[in-house]
Amino acid sequence: MVLSDEEKRQLKELAKGAIEETLFGKDREKREIPETLKQKAGAFVTLKKRGELRGCIGYTRAVLPLCDVVEKMAIESAFNDPRFNCIVEAEWEDVDIEISVISPMHRIESVDEIEVGVHGIYIEHGGHSGLLLPQVATEYNWDRDTFLEYTCYKAGLPRDAWKLKDTDIYIFSADVF
Numbered sequence: 129m130v131l132s133d134e135e136k137r138q139l140k141e142l143a144k145g146a147i148e149e150t151l152f153g154k155d156r157e158k159r160e161i162p163e164t165l166k167q168k169a170g171a172f173v174t175l176k177k178r179g180e181l182r183g184c185i186g187y188t189r190a191v192l193p194l195c196d197v198v199e200k201m202a203i204e205s206a207f208n209d210p211r212f213n214c215i216v217e218a219e220w221e222d223v224d225i226e227i228s229v230i231s232p233m234h235r236i237e238s239v240d241e242i243e244v245g246v247h248g249i250y251i252e253h254g255g256h257s258g259l260l261l262p263q264v265a266t267e268y269n270w271d272r273d274t275f276l277e278y279t280c281y282k283a284g285l286p287r288d289a290w291k292l293k294d295t296d297i298y299i300f301s302a303d304v305f
Contacts, residue, residue: 129169129194129229129303135162136227136305142195143173143202143225150203151217161195169194172261172302173201174226175215182223183209188233188250188259188300198227227305228261233298239290242272247299249279251290258283262302 131139138159145156171194172186183205187197202225206215215223233250236242242249248262258279265275276297277287289295 129164129167131164131229131303131305135164138162138165139195139198139227139229140225140305143198143227146199146202147206147215147225148220150207151215151220165195166193168192169197170230170232170300171197171201172228172230173198173205174228174261175205176224176226177219177222182215183212184261185209186228186230188230190232194229228263228302230261231301233300235296235298239272239276239297242275242297242299244270244272244275246301248302249275250298250300251276251279251283251285251295252298253280253283253285253289253292253295256283256285258285261304262300263304 148154149156168190170187170190172184174181175183185204185208186201230248245266246262248260250259251257258281260275260279260282270278276290280287280289283289290297
């Protein structure tokens with residue numbers, strides 16, 4: 129899905145409005161949603177406070193309209209990411225919103241298919257799963273093996289679980305803004 133700058137701005141406003149409605153009890157303005165943003169898509173909303181991760185939750189599959197996913201995941205990231213306390217009013221002005229609209233996932237046969245900085249990784253093994261967005265490897269300057277190891281770690285697996293034959297590895301790309 130290719131989004132215009134205006135559509136990206138609208139998605140950011142939807143995310144901000146959803147969080148502020150919950151945080152401050154503000155009523156949101158009803159806005160006209162473009163048809164593009166009503167298409168089903170997977171997306172993640174990442175919150176950062178002064179550059180540090182403050183929350184990140186998303187849908188990996190295209191099961192809801194993108195506008196709904198962004199609103200729901202904004203609220204989840206702000207108030208329900210188990211790694212962090214809820215966002216509070218006093219810190220809100222220091223929080224930045226990043227949205228990653230993800231492509232459908234593709235199961236790979238070889239880790240050589242992974243392009244660091246282009247692909248995100250989703251790993252499944254023995255009932256465990258973990259996902260890292262494409263920008264994570266770039267932000268930490270990881271190579272492919274390190275990216276795979278940290279995705280395994282996030283899944284609660286041994287760092288080398290990506291090498292096991294019964295581990296499924298999927299890749300996807302993301303439009304990050």
